[in-house]
Amino acid sequence: MFRPYTPKGDVQKKPYHTDRFYVPKEIAQEPITDEIVKDDLEKLERAIGDTKSFFMRNEAIVYVPAPKNKEALALLRSLGYEQLMELSAIDYLATRGELEVFYELLSAVKNRRLRLKVVIKEKEAIESVADMWRSANWSERECYDMFGVIFNNHPRLSRILMPDDWNGHPLLRSYPLQGDEFARWYEVDKIYGKEFREKIGEENRDPARVDRNDTRNFARLGYEVGVGEAPKDEITPIKYVEKRSIVLYDDFDPQKQKVLDKRK
């Protein structure tokens, strides 16, 4: 008997049941009918070669070879696609061993949108376009941070959303939703040091978890003890004050007040 092997390349959530005969529908890849876009893409094809373009839900998508991304974008920019609205990647590493990087372009003059995509292998670097668009500076940093895509000749390719010393790229599908081993100990290691791991314990990422030993957040209601005392097992009965028919209300009695020695 062997335990069935589950691939670790994609730990994202999966549907727990899929019909055996389920075949997903597909959005049709239509030929490009829009004259302006068609014209632009023909120019691109002549200059770059080896492009593949189609319409999907009325949006133009064009694939170009990865080494020619900058050339293609420069051409499109000169054709009026002046704004780079978004840049990021899609992870197909577990299935195809590839990442797709997309560039969402907008031409306010022509009132057209165009999505340029390049397919890169794992650990393949592509050329940065940060010198063409200032927005690419931050977008590429984000893409590097989240997917680990290296952009050559980027002026400062550093992490932007995560700390500089973070390990791993969180938006990869191989990165677990609740963080990996490194993420669980990140703050303990950073603030206290590794030797305090056992004393403090790993970070709790379950928002629904109730810690019964937590005396400060009402979790041990009825089992309260003073600060620093050991938890006890017998319950302290809660008395409700029914004076003036208001529950949980007592009149202030100056005789009963207690002044603490020092602030805890």
Next chain:
Amino acid sequence: MTTQLPNRLQPFYENIAFERDDNTMILNFGPQHPSAHGQMNLILELDGELITKSRPNIGFLHRGVEKMAENMIYNEFLPTTDRIDYINSTSNNYGFALAVETLLGIEAPRRAQAIRLALLELSRICSHLLFLSTHALDVGAMSMMLYPFREREYALDLFEEYCGARLTHNSIRIGGVPLDFTPEWIKQCEAFLDHMPKQIEIYDALLKENRIWRMRLENIGVISRELAMSWGLSGVMLRGSGVAWDIRKERPYELYKEVDFEVPITDVGDCYGRYRLYIEEMWQSIKLIRQALKIYEDSPPELMANAPEYISAPKEQLMTQNYSLMQHFALITQGMRPPKGEVYVATESPKGELGFYIVSDGEPYPRRVKVRGPSFFHCGLLEDLLIGHQVADAVTIIGNANVIFGEIDR
């Protein structure tokens, strides 16, 4: 400067230089500064009072909204979108719902579209009011803070009346809206719309010709057209630089094709110009809500699209027809399975282009959801925009950019 080896006892801060040969000084503006929006660590290099270098660090709020989206079914993710730009949740709900609808190839019924239009514009007013008061407070107009917040409460009351929530409304569903307007709601909304113009005039009377306000805003933070295009700016930030681009107008979606409104533009590109645009946009929103209510009156009563494969049938059918109920269970427990493909749907949120890029591979969980928040680029712009300004102007410019950090690091 001697090289330091960082350790826990002697940490090494790369941005603090104690001894320098030139006259420059490094200033950490934020995250403690009240106008740094809570978490922006803006590192400024100063020459006297003049900013010579600026480096905004956007902090580590990062909640991984995109990662969460990829681990949730589409309907589960909808309430999460509220938290992306938390001062106008409806626009985010709408952006995501519209993107999924485009992916599915369905359209919301006309009444739902009218309700959405009214809610979206109401949410825009809410957002602009909050912007106005906090921006004014940042600049130093303290009494100005009180007035827009008052009207914002009235607008939030309307949201509360409609869907029960004030800030994170989740008032839009994929395929339509969950609730209908009541006659009382419409009356209250009309009362609000009658109340607003006078109030906007009051704001204007306080600020428009105010000498200090103009001195603090005029010719400050001038964005050239090239810089705006290069940073991928959108919304008021782009229109303030003379680019006539509003997605509602240029690439209209849903009812924006039918309604009549104007897009205010200025080519001055300074903070004062953009402040004027925000005020003008509120006038336009009032006009739009009135039209939405008119369209609402003449629309058939359906609220959700009829697409049994993706969207649960109405309650009446669920209670009478077995197959609808079975389909409903499947949709709730497993989620809808959109067709394979990808869409990028951009909507005009109060801050600019809010885009949802969804890649589906035919499973209930999307393969990729990329949220294009306008604030991300508006914050990046500070790298270039602050240079050459005085330190005091940094506050004006950051406030005027109207950035929301929930949207920046999602």
